Amino acid sequence: MSFLTLEKVTHYYFSKQRVTKALKDISVSIHEGEFIALLGPSGCGKSTILSIMAGIIPPTEGKVKLQQKAIHAPSSEIGYMLQQDYLFPWKSILENILLGPKINQTHSKEMKEKGLTLLQEVGLEHVASAYPDALSGGMRQRAALVRTLINDPKILLFDEPFSALDYQTKLKLEELVSGLLKTYHKTTVLVTHDIGEAIAMSDRIFVMDSNPGTISKVFEVPIELRNEQPLLARRHPKYQLLFDKVWEELDTKETVSSLGGGI
Numbered sequence: 469m470s471f472l473t474l475e476k477v478t479h480y481y482f483s484k485q486r487v488t489k490a491l492k493d494i495s496v497s498i499h500e501g502e503f504i505a506l507l508g509p510s511g512c513g514k515s516t517i518l519s520i521m522a523g524i525i526p527p528t529e530g531k532v533k534l535q536q537k538a539i540h541a542p543s544s545e546i547g548y549m550l551q552q553d554y555l556f557p558w559k560s561i562l563e564n565i566l567l568g569p570k571i572n573q574t575h576s577k578e579m580k581e582k583g584l585t586l587l588q589e590v591g592l593e594h595v596a597s598a599y600p601d602a603l604s605g606g607m608r609q610r611a612a613l614v615r616t617l618i619n620d621p622k623i624l625l626f627d628e629p630f631s632a633l634d635y636q637t638k639l640k641l642e643e644l645v646s647g648l649l650k651t652y653h654k655t656t657v658l659v660t661h662d663i664g665e666a667i668a669m670s671d672r673i674f675v676m677d678s679n680p681g682t683i684s685k686v687f688e689v690p691i692e693l694r695n696e697q698p699l700l701a702r703r704h705p706k707y708q709l710l711f712d713k714v715w716e717e718l719d720t721k722e723t724v725s726s727l728g729g730g731i
């Protein structure tokens with residue numbers, strides 16, 4: 469059964485200068501526990517889709533549903549993680565992580581224990597009382613991940629969370645995140661520009677076209693790759709085959725997207 473659905477979602481941005489048709493007739497059905505990657509040229513509407521799924525912006529037309537219920541506003545059922553970690557510099561890592569439960573009034577001794585356990589799972593238990601400034605970029609993103617997971621969201625939305633990190637840190641984080649999401653059986657949508665990351669982490673890859681944004685092709689990642697951790701998946705013979713197909717699909721779009729998105 470479908471877990472998250474978009475039904476004929478169309479979105480316009482209106483400004484004084486122009487109207488931009490960012491998305492046109494997007495219909496997708498994502499299953500519970502599935503990992504989806506959204507790939508496409510710059511400006512094709514990936515972040516717009518994610519904001520609509522998060523309930524941050526209502527679509528101009530169409531419906532978004534989580535477990536058959538319409539999404540109208542952001543909620544703790546939906547976890548959102550961005551390129552920037554947005555940790556509060558004046559709060560310790562543990563305080564940052566427990567902020568969500570405090571706001572949702574679910575804070576308790578058990579929640580603190582859960583926060584510490586999650587920090588342990590991402591290798592950050594030793595910096596629970598440190599401040600964000602003392603942490604590296606990769607550590608800060610791990611803390612941001614714990615802050616997202618502690619609310620036990622039904623769905624995770626990742627907008628290029630690894631793109632600001634150096635290559636080695638990014639690969640290590642992919643490995644960690646992939647393992648954690650499998651353990652917690654989380655449904656995830658990842659926006660990325662990195663074909664390798666999409667293949668190594670996902671079950672399906674939605675490739676987008678722009679002006680206006682549509683989903684032009686869906687690639688199913690072979691089961692042999694899905695069963696592997698990302699680093700090993702990158703070494704599998706089927707990885708390169710899929711990489712070439714996705715590359716070909718994207719390559720036809722880059723020049724077209726640079727023409728601009730106004731109508």
Ligand SMILES: Nc1ncnc2c1ncn2[C@@H]1O[C@H](COP(=O)(O)OP(=O)(O)OP(=O)(O)O)[C@@H](O)[C@H]1O
Nearest residue numbers: 481483488490509510511512513514515516517729
């Ligand atoms: N707040 C806004 N007001 C007006 N137009 C916007 C706004 N946000 C996005 N757009 C336009 O909507 C289209 C889709 O933008 P969006 O940021 O969703 O694309 P994207 O695929 O995430 O881009 P990128 O890969 O560069 O981050 C673009 O043409 C963009 O200029």
